[in-house]
Amino acid sequence: MHDPSTVVVHDGKFYAYGTGNGLPISISDDGWTWRRAGTLMQALPGGRPGPDVLARGGNNTWAPDVIRSGDKYFVYYSAPGTQPKAAIGLLVGRTLDPSSSDYKWEDGGPVVWSDGVEDSNAIDPGVFRDPTGSLWLTYGSYFGYIRLVELNPKTGKRLYPDRKPINIAINGEASIMIFRDGWFYLLVTHGSCCAGANSSYNIRMGRAKKVMGPFIDNMGIDMLQGGGKLFLGSGGRYVGPGHFGLLDLGDGVQKFSCHYEADLDRGGISVLDIRPLLWRDGWPVAGENFKEGTYQIESARTGTALELAVQGTPVGGLRGRGGRGSAGAGGGTPIPAQDAAQVSANWPSGPIDVRMAPYMLQAQQKWTVTPVANAGGYPGSPYFKITIAGTDHALTATDDQELVVLASFSGRPEQLWRIDQLTDGTYRVMPKATPNSQEPLALSAIGSSTPTLARFTPDSDRQRWLFKTP
Amino acid sequence: MSDRTFLPSLVIVGALAGIIVVAVAHAQGTATARLQRAESRGAPAPSLARPTSPAKAPNAEGFLQRWLVLEPIRVSGQLTDSAVKATVKTEHFPGQLTAIPRDGDTLFVGDTKVAWHAIDSVGYNVNLYHFAYALNKPTSNVLFWVVTIVNAPRELSGVRLAIGSNAASIWWVNGTEVIGIYNDRQTVIDDGVSKRLTLKQGPNVVRAAIVNAGGHTDFCARFLDDQDRPLTGITMSVISPSKTEGSAK
Numbered sequence: 022m023h024d025p026s027t028v029v030v031h032d033g034k035f036y037a038y039g040t041g042n043g044l045p046i047s048i049s050d051d052g053w054t055w056r057r058a059g060t061l062m063q064a065l066p067g068g069r070p071g072p073d074v075l076a077r078g079g080n081n082t083w084a085p086d087v088i089r090s091g092d093k094y095f096v097y098y099s100a101p102g103t104q105p106k107a108a109i110g111l112l113v114g115r116t117l118d119p120s121s122s123d124y125k126w127e128d129g130g131p132v133v134w135s136d137g138v139e140d141s142n143a144i145d146p147g148v149f150r151d152p153t154g155s156l157w158l159t160y161g162s163y164f165g166y167i168r169l170v171e172l173n174p175k176t177g178k179r180l181y182p183d184r185k186p187i188n189i190a191i192n193g194e195a196s197i198m199i200f201r202d203g204w205f206y207l208l209v210t211h212g213s214c215c216a217g218a219n220s221s222y223n224i225r226m227g228r229a230k231k232v233m234g235p236f237i238d239n240m241g242i243d244m245l246q247g248g249g250k251l252f253l254g255s256g257g258r259y260v261g262p263g264h265f266g267l268l269d270l271g272d273g274v275q276k277f278s279c280h281y282e283a284d285l286d287r288g289g290i291s292v293l294d295i296r297p298l299l300w301r302d303g304w305p306v307a308g309e310n311f312k313e314g315t316y317q318i319e320s321a322r323t324g325t326a327l328e329l330a331v332q333g334t335p336v337g338g339l340r341g342r343g344g345r346g347s348a349g350a351g352g353g354t355p356i357p358a359q360d361a362a363q364v365s366a367n368w369p370s371g372p373i374d375v376r377m378a379p380y381m382l383q384a385q386q387k388w389t390v391t392p393v394a395n396a397g398g399y400p401g402s403p404y405f406k407i408t409i410a411g412t413d414h415a416l417t418a419t420d421d422q423e424l425v426v427l428a429s430f431s432g433r434p435e436q437l438w439r440i441d442q443l444t445d446g447t448y449r450v451m452p453k454a455t456p457n458s459q460e461p462l463a464l465s466a467i468g469s470s471t472p473t474l475a476r477f478t479p480d481s482d483r484q485r486w487l488f489k490t491p
Numbered sequence: 492m493s494d495r496t497f498l499p500s501l502v503i504v505g506a507l508a509g510i511i512v513v514a515v516a517h518a519q520g521t522a523t524a525r526l527q528r529a530e531s532r533g534a535p536a537p538s539l540a541r542p543t544s545p546a547k548a549p550n551a552e553g554f555l556q557r558w559l560v561l562e563p564i565r566v567s568g569q570l571t572d573s574a575v576k577a578t579v580k581t582e583h584f585p586g587q588l589t590a591i592p593r594d595g596d597t598l599f600v601g602d603t604k605v606a607w608h609a610i611d612s613v614g615y616n617v618n619l620y621h622f623a624y625a626l627n628k629p630t631s632n633v634l635f636w637v638v639t640i641v642n643a644p645r646e647l648s649g650v651r652l653a654i655g656s657n658a659a660s661i662w663w664v665n666g667t668e669v670i671g672i673y674n675d676r677q678t679v680i681d682d683g684v685s686k687r688l689t690l691k692q693g694p695n696v697v698r699a700a701i702v703n704a705g706g707h708t709d710f711c712a713r714f715l716d717d718q719d720r721p722l723t724g725i726t727m728s729v730i731s732p733s734k735t736e737g738s739a740k
């Protein structure tokens with residue numbers, strides 16, 4: 022997928038639209054596994070933009086964005102001709118579900134456009150609702166400015182069509198705004214696209230106290246003068262992130278979508294990603310989706326670590342520290358790390374309770390987190406199994422909404438775990454399903470030594486966890 | 492079997508030891524008897540008082556402050572999971588997991604006669620060091636048994652027993668083990684929390700065994716409701732209508 026729209030949740034499904042002939046539709050049941058479902062333009066007469074859009078812009082269909090407003094959805098899309106002559110068209114519908122009997126898109130005509138001469142290239146729409154309910158559209162691409170106009174929340178068209186658009190940034194494209202704690206943030210994509218692993222796309226940002234700016238970066242430079250604090254650049258196996266979109270899942274869990282110009286693990290194609298959105302010092306920070314590995318799992322509430330409820334053995338066995346100033350009881354010889362094979366002979370063979378204790382580097386406190394194939398997932402990630410390192414002992418939700426470790430992993434939903442990074446960088450850990458419970462539950466530190474499952478409350482540390490490399 | 496010779500209260504123990512004792516204090520006009528601080532071993536426990544009412548509500552934070560405490564039993568003081576479980580599994584006296592004692596009951600552990608004492612704790616925690624010290628009993632390498640009766644006005648489901656102890660401890664509610672915490676540790680509020688349980692309407696027996704190795708020793712306990720808030724709509728008593736948990740319904 023290239024130039025993805027904001028990912029929208031509608032009737033439990035996730036929807037995203039991207040650049041391509043007719044604006045391809047992508048749908049996901051869980052936010053992890055996506056499928057193509059035709060194009061938006063298939064639902065329009067002639068399968069193409071309306072005549073006024075074609076007249077103001079052209080017959081290409083790029084980089085859409087989507088928002089719900091009242092009982093309608095508005096899709097804004099780029100319809101460039103010979104750039105910078107371009108237009109942004111509007112589609113209006115009542116459902117995103119192509120299988121619904123109500124599924125229909127109506128041409129709303131061009132909303133903004135650029136005539137090919139002015140300092141604007143009217144593509145890459147980003148639509149944003151401010152805290153008062155007002156609707157705004159940012160747009161533009163390199164040639165000239167990123168511009169801002171206000172929209173009518175009832176029609177999706179410009180609220181004041183006679184007013185001159187406001188210039189708010191330069192040197193970018195794929196702009197969009199978000200709001201948090203009294204600040205408006207303008208995120209734009211800098212660099213070049215569409216060259217695979219040679220694309221220099223990167224997402225930058227500034228912030229303002231007013232929706233119309235000025236948007237200033239972390240060094241005090243106005244985005245109208247090229248400023249922009251880096252939000253996300255290339256990294257790992259991904260080159261050229263661009264087209265930020267906010268996915269607010271509620272309960273204080275925020276994600277963002279983007280595409281990478283090249284995913285090196287998939288032959289360098291352009292792909293959609295959904296990642297955690299963190300906040301630090303008043304700025305958004307791009308989080309990482311959870312990576313498999315072996316961790317200690319520490320409660321942010323208590324500082325104690327999740328462990329199998331078995332008697333621990335000191336690493337290296339019982340030994341004193343030796344006299345003061347001596348080389349120690351071990352004579353200075355390194356003590357190897359403790360693994361389950363060294364100490365698990367006396368562990369019970371059946372279900373074992375889970376508890377928390379000060380982290381002592383012991384085998385019953387080290388958990389291996391592994392993605393599970395073909396078990397579904399959640400936005401940005403597959404489900405994981407959580408097992409004691411070196412064993413198949415699997416963390417499991419019980420039918421009385423507590424926790425136990427079973428001797429083996431069976432793949433049942435109560436052994437599949439969703440690990441969402443929260444906005445402060447800690448993690449929420451939830452079973453895919455809990456027997457006898459319809460509501461989503463999260464791993465919760467109810468006391469210094471006791472974990473349980475409880476409904477997530479975003480304002481408390483009890484359900485915030487740190488995954489630390491042992 | 493326990494015999495029910497009415498042993499002297501902590502106050503009188505202190506008096507017999509020949510130490511300065513002031514037995515009764517009046518707190519803001521109430522008749523609560525509070526044991527006064529004294530300067531030397533054998534003096535009454537400064538943080539404990541004799542119950543003077545038939546029932547006592549938890550404090551504002553839900554802490555259970557009325558208990559029957561058995562004088563300490565000497566044990567090895569090993570605090571690992573297995574050692575504490577073995578210590579508690581050992582039958583030190585008949586019915587240690589089922590009997591409901593009354594204030595003043597005495598019994599023998601080996602050749603040693605020990606007594607149950609009803610106490611109200613002044614603080615949120617019960618200071619077992621004060622308790623034992625005041626009785627000229629050992630405070631290190633000891634096992635304390637404690638019991639209270641929690642009276643629920645109605646059946647309360649989804650509650651949890653939340654405890655902290657110095658050092659290790661194992662807890663039972665109505666005869667079922669609900670939580671254990673092990674190793675050398677200090678008393679931390681809500682250190683160990685049971686799984687969800689149900690308090691039946693009427694009396695419920697809460698029992699604990701606390702093992703100390705050396706130094707300070709105390710515990711705290713409260714119930715949390717199904718929203719993890721302190722449970723306060725209950726009372727504690729230490730005078731049971733019968734002697735066995737099975738009939739305490």
